[in-house]
Amino acid sequence: MAYSTKRRFMAGAVCPRCSTMDSIVVYNLEGKDFRECVNCDFKEEMRLNIATSELETRVNHSDAQEDDVQVINILPSDKSDQ
Numbered sequence: 001m002a003y004s005t006k007r008r009f010m011a012g013a014v015c016p017r018c019s020t021m022d023s024i025v026v027y028n029l030e031g032k033d034f035r036e037c038v039n040c041d042f043k044e045e046m047r048l049n050i051a052t053s054e055l056e057t058r059v060n061h062s063d064a065q066e067d068d069v070q071v072i073n074i075l076p077s078d079k080s081d082q
Contacts, residue, residue, distance in 0.1 A: 002048060003028045010035070017042040 003026045013024035015037040023039045026046070033046040054060065 002046075003033050005029065007036075015040060015042055 005028050007025040007027040009022065010024045010026055011022065013035075014021050015023050018037060018040040020037065020039045023037050024035050025038060026033065026035050028034070033048070034043060035046055036043045
């Protein structure tokens with residue numbers, strides 16, 4: 001349940017049937033979310049798909065293969081020259 005039982009306007013929403021802006025109200029009825037146009041007879045149950053898995057990023061990736069690390073010497077490490 002994402003919305004309350006009180007009807008509320010969705011700012012900037014456009015009706016898919018009559019193309020009127022700011023005429024869509026959203027509300028919850030018996031545990032189901034609906035959107036409805038106040039200018040025409042459009043009414044639709046909203047089915048929200050919530051992603052259950054986290055998107056893979058460079059921080060949380062599960063790749064077992066790590067990048068090869070190469071050491072680069074900018075200055076010679078031999079201290080006998082001093």
